[in-house]
Amino acid sequence: MFKKEGFGSKLRQVRKDNKLSQFDFVSQLANAHKEFTGLSQTTLSLWENGKREPSFLRRIAIARFFAEGYAMSEQEKKFVSKTKATEIGARPSFYPVSITDIVVIDYTRLSEKQTDVVSKGHEHFYNEPLAETMSAFPESYYSVSLLMNENAIVGHYIANNAGIIVSFCFIDNSVAIKMVLDLDGKFTSVVLPTRTPAIASFFQDLHFEPYPTASRVKFYKGCLRDLYNNPFFKDLLNNNADLVRFSKAQKG
Structure with a gap:
């Protein structure tokens, strides 16, 4: 200690x-x-x-x-x-959700129910309609990875072949960790959205660079492997926002 x-x-x-x-x-x-x-x-x-x-x-x-x-x-x-508490964009992992499957599907082939869940999740996370966020990027083929707990969607991310992640939503941190691991097997460099100003600032502290778009959502670009191996990012995924909180307090 x-x-x-x-x-x-x-x-x-x-x-x-x-x-x-x-x-x-x-x-x-x-x-x-x-x-x-x-x-x-x-x-x-x-x-x-x-x-x-x-x-x-x-x-x-x-x-x-x-x-x-x-x-x-x-x-x-x-x-x-x-110092004020920092909302980091996830529910505590008191009861981690088990992932029974990861379903990958073309964005245009989502069912009506899947589209509704993904769209509502994105708007709840980022306070911007999914269609509006996607329109801030050039038209592209997007696949959706749905993290499933039996028949329930407990997380999703939407990515194109260039590693641009236009949406990254999860029900708790255990799901977020699984999503990061899944991304790590597919991309080297990624563009990721952030939910809160504190986390956006934290991403920059971890050497991710701002990725300008017309979206209200803030995006950052960097090496996913470096991010996943970063001890401070691991600390955040373990639901410890203290460093984010104190960094924000120091910066005023």
Whole structure:
């Protein structure tokens, strides 16, 4: 468990336990999150020796990087109590939904019922009609991947052959993880929609670049494998929005 007191020595211990040199650790942090862009081995040495202290956001992020908890001081708890909760676009996975099948179908061949579910899900997620979102892109062939729990659709994504994902909706985070895994087997680079401003900002922090369209929905482009392997994205999929929340608070 990380905490402010003795953070540097804990960091050094965990880094070594994970067999990471200072160079490798600094490089991986910078590649995973823009908050660590420009971080030097010299600064890391100062942190580990207790001669300098990383910011609260960086302390939280480093704990998340190693998938460890962080015990907050009373002062940190007061800061946290003043930050607003961040809605990340998914229901909690208290009871993960099992996926019994993934049905892939041409968008134009969806049944009336399937079209209704997909369209309503998209509009609920992104506050924009699906047809309006799709019209922001050049006309293309789209396939729809329906994630099924028996006869119920519990998630979907709509993609063309170029990896443009015009809709990405899910009932809970366990379904989202399955969808990301499914995409990972099909595309290298993707264009993904985001539901909230906080997540849009977080995508940029994880080195995804804005992809301009005429849609009100924000899209970001990047390497899907890098995203899926990113420890901070894994943390988000595990329904932990703390880093998103604190990043937003720091940015004002």
